[in-house]
Amino acid sequence: MWLKSFIVASLLQLSIGSVAHAAGPFGSVKIGNWVGGAFSNDETGAFSHCAATAPYANGVILVVGQNSGGSWILSFASPSYRFKQGENAAIDVIFDGQEQARLFATANQTNMLSSVMPANVVRTFQKASLMVATSGRTVLNFDLTSAGPVVAALANCVTKVKADGLDKAGDFTKIAAKPQAAPDKQTPPAGSKPARAKSGTGFVVSASGHVVTNNHVIDGCVGDIKGNLTGDASMVLRVVSSDANNDLALLQAPSTATFKDYARIRDRSIRSGDSVVVIGFPFHGLLTSDFTVTTGIVSSLSGLRNDTRFLQISAPVQPGNSGGPLFDTTGQIVGVVTAKIPALRIAAATGNIPENINFAIKTGALRDFLDNSVVPYQTAEPRGEIKTTDIAGNARPYTMLISCNGTEQAEAKR
Numbered sequence: 001m002w003l004k005s006f007i008v009a010s011l012l013q014l015s016i017g018s019v020a021h022a023a024g025p026f027g028s029v030k031i032g033n034w035v036g037g038a039f040s041n042d043e044t045g046a047f048s049h050c051a052a053t054a055p056y057a058n059g060v061i062l063v064v065g066q067n068s069g070g071s072w073i074l075s076f077a078s079p080s081y082r083f084k085q086g087e088n089a090a091i092d093v094i095f096d097g098q099e100q101a102r103l104f105a106t107a108n109q110t111n112m113l114s115s116v117m118p119a120n121v122v123r124t125f126q127k128a129s130l131m132v133a134t135s136g137r138t139v140l141n142f143d144l145t146s147a148g149p150v151v152a153a154l155a156n157c158v159t160k161v162k163a164d165g166l167d168k169a170g171d172f173t174k175i176a177a178k179p180q181a182a183p184d185k186q187t188p189p190a191g192s193k194p195a196r197a198k199s200g201t202g203f204v205v206s207a208s209g210h211v212v213t214n215n216h217v218i219d220g221c222v223g224d225i226k227g228n229l230t231g232d233a234s235m236v237l238r239v240v241s242s243d244a245n246n247d248l249a250l251l252q253a254p255s256t257a258t259f260k261d262y263a264r265i266r267d268r269s270i271r272s273g274d275s276v277v278v279i280g281f282p283f284h285g286l287l288t289s290d291f292t293v294t295t296g297i298v299s300s301l302s303g304l305r306n307d308t309r310f311l312q313i314s315a316p317v318q319p320g321n322s323g324g325p326l327f328d329t330t331g332q333i334v335g336v337v338t339a340k341i342p343a344l345r346i347a348a349a350t351g352n353i354p355e356n357i358n359f360a361i362k363t364g365a366l367r368d369f370l371d372n373s374v375v376p377y378q379t380a381e382p383r384g385e386i387k388t389t390d391i392a393g394n395a396r397p398y399t400m401l402i403s404c405n406g407t408e409q410a411e412a413k414r
Contacts, residue, residue: 027169
């Protein structure tokens with residue numbers, strides 16, 4: 001009981017900006033072990049911040065919050081702390097053993113150290129799986145598996161409360177997708193030709209049946225979007241969110257669907273020259289009904305015109321591979337296949353036909369997209385290398401054919 005009481009007390013006493021006393025929570029944030037919501041200034045009644053806490057086995061409670069002005073705060077609290085009011089401390093944080101930052105914290109309360117997080121640290125915190133915090137001789141580890149969705153939910157909390165007020169506070173973990181007509185209600189654009197079949201590839205990233213693919217795979221679909229695991233009956237997928245700029249889309253399988261496994265995203269950057277494996281459904285209906293497997297290397301860590309969101313790969317891809325998983329040799333996701341270079345267009349401009357120049361979206365953009373969509377995906381460290389046949393076998397339970405009927409105009413966009 002003391003732990004629950006302390007968590008509530010921490011939230012109520014959280015000092016963000018100039019707020020001395022806070023009332024709440026209004027609405028809720030509940031993801032994994034994190035709980036929180038929106039809070040008001042107890043003296044003025046005005047909205048002050050959104051915050052959430054999570055207890056750890058090391059005896060420390062993390063508190064992360066964003067105030068009404070947009071600043072992010074990270075606090076370390078414990079009933080065993082005995083700080084002097086206003087005492088300062090430097091805290092070095094390392095994320096996933098790579099990214100490092102120094103935070104300058106202040107004890108606004110005797111049992112809590114609070115620090116402003118710069119924007120770049122917030123982004124790293126949101127993407128990381130593990131944080132190691134060091135202050136003096138104290139070293140503490142924090143699992144950040146659910147931190148990404150929590151940061152997204154708190155940002156959503158601040159946005160909603162500022163727009164609608166505290167009296168309309170609700171479940172802030174439910175982030176509305178961009179307005180989009182339901183697939184079964186879409187109608188072909190005026191002047192377009194009759195619908196024709198189009199297809200691509202996707203892969204499951206959560207036990208709840210969230211499926212990642214390219215935005216251009218589902219853009220312009222008329223009627224149902226269907227997903228098929230090899231050998232299984234098709235299921236109707238619902239569009240959850242999409243990002244045309246980064247060419248990503250998130251779909252949701254029916255609640256009745258069950259999946260034996262789902263993809264894990266590599267938590268370390270891949271290097272130029274590393275081997276990769278592409279799995280997908282190219283030219284579906286013309287080639288095999290099963291997925292195909294191709295191999296190659298990472299040719300470059302940037303795409304066309306040095307676009308750092310993309311990897312250039314030599315593994316062959318064809319129409320239908322779009323949205324499919326790109327694996328490293330340990331079977332972890334290192335990208336989302338998105339495009340091949342337009343060979344005929346390049347040949348017309350240069351007189352040469354390019355070979356083995358294809359592109360995949362990096363996992364940084366993918367994780368940002370999933371975080372903003374509040375999807376509880378998993379990351380994993382690269383393990384020992386396994387055979388390509390084993391990578392393909394492991395991917396079978398979650399690599400999916402995505403298909404729909406699309407207008408000819410939609411096909412032209414591809």
